[in-house]
Structure formats: structure tokens, C-alpha cells
Amino acid sequence: MDFDLSDEQKMLADQARGLLAERTPFDRLRTLIDSGAEWDEPLWRELGQMGFLGANIPQEFGGLGMSELDLGVIGQELGRVNAAVPFFSSIVLAADAIRLAGTTAQKVEWLPRLASGEAIACFASAEGPGPLLGQGVVLAEGKLAGTKHPVADAGIATLAVVQVGDGLALVRLDQPGVTRTRLDSFDQLRAHYRIDFADAVAEPLPGSGVLARLLDRAAVQAAFEAVGGSEACLAMGRDYAMGRQMFGRPLAGYQAIKHKLADVAVAIELAKSNAYFAGWAAECAADDLPGAAAAARLTAIKAFEMAARENLQVHGGIGYTFEANCHFYYRRERMLAVIVGNRGYWADRLLNAQPGAQGQAHSTEKAA
Missing domain, CATH: 1.20.140.10 (Butyryl-CoA Dehydrogenase, subunit A, domain 3)
Incomplete structure (x- = not known):
């Protein structure tokens, strides 16, 4: 097997590297930390305009329909500059969860907005130290109750994909019944939160075994x-x-x-x-x-x-x-x-x- 990138992927890497090297100098990262900012919003908007956020989202839902390797090329360049953006939370985890397990209506509603960067989603799985169990929340009759922590990028997200047992659910974070509390984070460029759900309205992602x-x-x-x-x-x-x-x-x-x-x-x-x-x-x-x-x-x-x-x-x-x-x-x-x-x-x-x-x-x- 050829473990090298294709010519197109190398061009994609060069394009991403050039943009990120210009937009994310280390002094920029220090400024974000000193100001208490949770993310680099201008960079995120530009990534959306360039199409990078929709790399692995199908074209019918506003993305580019590229491969997992293409997405990895972008992620590698983001990791190279330590970009302060919610790419892993919103695109790698949440958008992929909706793509794999969501209904057509859920995909139509959320994937184009995530691909453009208009909406940001977080992935709420952790329940403190220990394995990924998903037992700290209960979903009954369309209402979610329980706690997830720490959840990366929850403070800037409008949507959470929440692990409930072996399944997943969508929860809007701007509704009554959702409380977000910022936690101290070792990584100062990515804020982490505790999310408390008190009978918050939730939609199951129906895909099984995903x-x-x-x-x-x-x-x-x-x-x-x-x-x-x-x-x-x-x-x-x-x-x-x-x-x-x-x-x-x-x-x-x-x-x-x-x-x-x-x-x-x-x-x-x-x-x-x-x-x-x-x-x-x-x-x-x-x-x-x-x-x-x-x-x-x-x-x-x-x-x-x-x-x-x-x-x-x-x-x-x-x-x-x-x-x-x-x-x-x-x-x-x-x-x-x-x-x-x-x-x-x-x-x-x-x-x-x-x-x-x-x-x-x-x-x-x-x-x-």
C-alpha cells in the first residue's frame, strides 16, 4: 500500500498550511489566552469560507464530500499550528455523528450550518474520570436529565451531541433546562464545561450501533x-x-x-x-x-x-x-x-x- 498522499492531498495540505501559518502565529495564541477568549472566531469563519469545515460532509448537505484522508490532512495542519478552533468537537465528532446516525431532517437542518461554520456543536460523552459509559444521563419521553463533564467547546456551541448509554441524542444548548458551567482547563486554548440537563428537550439520533x-x-x-x-x-x-x-x-x-x-x-x-x-x-x-x-x-x-x-x-x-x-x-x-x-x-x-x-x-x- 502507498502510504504517501496523493498530489491533490498534498495541494490541500499546502493550501491549509499557508493559510494557517499566516493566521495563527504564536503571538496570536498568547493574545487569545490573555483576553480569555475561548476560540479564534475570525479563523473559524475563514475556515468555513474556504470549505475546510465541510470536507467530509456530503455535497447534498453543503459540504465537499471529501475522504477521511482529506479530512485528516486538514486536521494535521490544524494540529501543526495548534489552532484554537472547535474543529475536533464540531466537525470530527458532532457533524460525523449526525452524518452517520441522523435522520434526513436532522442532516438537512444541521449539516449545512456546521459545514459553513454558522453553527458549532460539541460532543458530550465524558462523565468525569473513567471510561466512556454514557450512564450519567437519562433520556425519557424526549427529555434529557443528567450531567456531562468535561465537554470541550460547550460554551460556544449551539448544539450538543450527547452520548446516552450506547446511543446518541441532539440537544440545543440555548434552551431552558440546560446549564453550562466553565471549568478550569489545562489546555488554555480550548474551554471545557460541565453541562447539566434538567428535562431538556432532546432528539435521539436513530442510527443503531454507530x-x-x-x-x-x-x-x-x-x-x-x-x-x-x-x-x-x-x-x-x-x-x-x-x-x-x-x-x-x-x-x-x-x-x-x-x-x-x-x-x-x-x-x-x-x-x-x-x-x-x-x-x-x-x-x-x-x-x-x-x-x-x-x-x-x-x-x-x-x-x-x-x-x-x-x-x-x-x-x-x-x-x-x-x-x-x-x-x-x-x-x-x-x-x-x-x-x-x-x-x-x-x-x-x-x-x-x-x-x-x-x-x-x-x-x-x-x-x-
């Missing part, structure tokens, strides 16, 4: 974002090491630094290969998607963790300051490692995806 497939596809896209962030950390660490003088010679000339960066490069290449394969599996709905998605997720978590930490180490003490740029990626890496299931969850998924392992229980939390 949750596992949605999470597999989200894991693939999270891997692409992590690869982009990892590559940015590697480049940042390399450039600093080449310019920093230690005892009369460049820091990059020391073997220990070379080995650190080489190990990161190897981890990134493995994660990238797994992400490309998993993207193909998601696009083709291949039988090995669960295993491919889990492998991509796990290797991407490892690569981004290595890259973010070694970038800090190469920079030394200055790397831990707000004035340096390392912390943007370290914070995102820590949050991305637990979104849509942590390392232990996906290790279990990988083991259960192996031939003959279906239905077996594995405990890998300690190993993770």
Missing part, C-alpha cells in the same frame, strides 16, 4: 492532529538546538541531542504510517478499522508525548516559560491523549480487535 464506529473514526482524526503537533514540536526543537550555542558549539552538535530528536522522528513516522492506513480503513469501512484506528491512536499518543516532552527538554529552562512556545503543544498533547478514550481504553480496543479476541476482557490500565 457509537463504536464514530469513536474509531474520531481516533483516526485525533491521530492526524497529533502527528501535525508532533512534527511541529520536532521542528521547533531542532531549530532551537541548531541555533543555541553551548560551550562554543551548536547544541545540535551533541550526540545526546541528536539521539533524542532522532527517536522522536522515528516515532512520528510510525504514527504517520498508522494514521494513513487507518484513514484508508475508515474511508473504505474496512473490517480492520477498529484495530487500525486503535493502532493509529496509540502510536500517535506516544509520538506526540515524546515530541512535546523532548521539545521542552531541548529548550531547557526557557522552554517552561509562557514566553516560549513549547507549552502550547505540551498542553494540547496532554488533553488530546485523553479525548475520546485514554491510552488504556484504546489498548483494550486494539487487543480485542485481534483475531479470536472478540468478547474477551483485557485490563491494560496499569501497563498504560
Whole structure:
């Protein structure tokens, strides 16, 4: 299998990279944090105008109908600049959930608005520490009650896709019966909330058995974002090491630094290969998607963790300051490692995806 991008995908990557490099300098990220902003609204609007938000939404619903790999290319470039936009929440999770499980009426109402960026959606699955269970809310007679937390981007969203047991439901957030409380977040560029539902009006997404497939596809896209962030950390660490003088010679000339960066490069290449394969599996709905998605997720978590930490180490003490740029990626890496299931969850998924392992229980939390 060819693990390289097509010429069209490379052009898409260049287009996204050029736009994002111009619109998201690090000083812009600091300004957003200092101002208390929850997102980069002008950038989001421009992404919608460029069609990036509708990449994997069908053309009949206002999107471009592109492939999972195309969406991954965009996500990789967003991860490279650590863009402060709700792309993962609104497009990767919520829009895909509606596309996979929604009725025609639900798709007509929401997908064009999500593709243009007019509406923003969040994905409410987590219920505090622990696995994705969906037991903290109850849906009865069209009313939803319970709590979800933390929920990324809930403060700027007009719609939530809520996990209810093994199913999903749509809830408008601008109605009585919905209370949003902002939480402290380690990732300062993405606000997280607690959402309390008190008999809020909700619409079930009728598609059955879609949750596992949605999470597999989200894991693939999270891997692409992590690869982009990892590559940015590697480049940042390399450039600093080449310019920093230690005892009369460049820091990059020391073997220990070379080995650190080489190990990161190897981890990134493995994660990238797994992400490309998993993207193909998601696009083709291949039988090995669960295993491919889990492998991509796990290797991407490892690569981004290595890259973010070694970038800090190469920079030394200055790397831990707000004035340096390392912390943007370290914070995102820590949050991305637990979104849509942590390392232990996906290790279990990988083991259960192996031939003959279906239905077996594995405990890998300690190993993770």
C-alpha cells in the first residue's frame, strides 16, 4: 500500500498550511489566552469560507464530500499550528455523528450550518474520570436529565451531541433546562464545561450501533492532529538546538541531542504510517478499522508525548516559560491523549480487535 498522499492531498495540505501559518502565529495564541477568549472566531469563519469545515460532509448537505484522508490532512495542519478552533468537537465528532446516525431532517437542518461554520456543536460523552459509559444521563419521553463533564467547546456551541448509554441524542444548548458551567482547563486554548440537563428537550439520533464506529473514526482524526503537533514540536526543537550555542558549539552538535530528536522522528513516522492506513480503513469501512484506528491512536499518543516532552527538554529552562512556545503543544498533547478514550481504553480496543479476541476482557490500565 502507498502510504504517501496523493498530489491533490498534498495541494490541500499546502493550501491549509499557508493559510494557517499566516493566521495563527504564536503571538496570536498568547493574545487569545490573555483576553480569555475561548476560540479564534475570525479563523473559524475563514475556515468555513474556504470549505475546510465541510470536507467530509456530503455535497447534498453543503459540504465537499471529501475522504477521511482529506479530512485528516486538514486536521494535521490544524494540529501543526495548534489552532484554537472547535474543529475536533464540531466537525470530527458532532457533524460525523449526525452524518452517520441522523435522520434526513436532522442532516438537512444541521449539516449545512456546521459545514459553513454558522453553527458549532460539541460532543458530550465524558462523565468525569473513567471510561466512556454514557450512564450519567437519562433520556425519557424526549427529555434529557443528567450531567456531562468535561465537554470541550460547550460554551460556544449551539448544539450538543450527547452520548446516552450506547446511543446518541441532539440537544440545543440555548434552551431552558440546560446549564453550562466553565471549568478550569489545562489546555488554555480550548474551554471545557460541565453541562447539566434538567428535562431538556432532546432528539435521539436513530442510527443503531454507530457509537463504536464514530469513536474509531474520531481516533483516526485525533491521530492526524497529533502527528501535525508532533512534527511541529520536532521542528521547533531542532531549530532551537541548531541555533543555541553551548560551550562554543551548536547544541545540535551533541550526540545526546541528536539521539533524542532522532527517536522522536522515528516515532512520528510510525504514527504517520498508522494514521494513513487507518484513514484508508475508515474511508473504505474496512473490517480492520477498529484495530487500525486503535493502532493509529496509540502510536500517535506516544509520538506526540515524546515530541512535546523532548521539545521542552531541548529548550531547557526557557522552554517552561509562557514566553516560549513549547507549552502550547505540551498542553494540547496532554488533553488530546485523553479525548475520546485514554491510552488504556484504546489498548483494550486494539487487543480485542485481534483475531479470536472478540468478547474477551483485557485490563491494560496499569501497563498504560
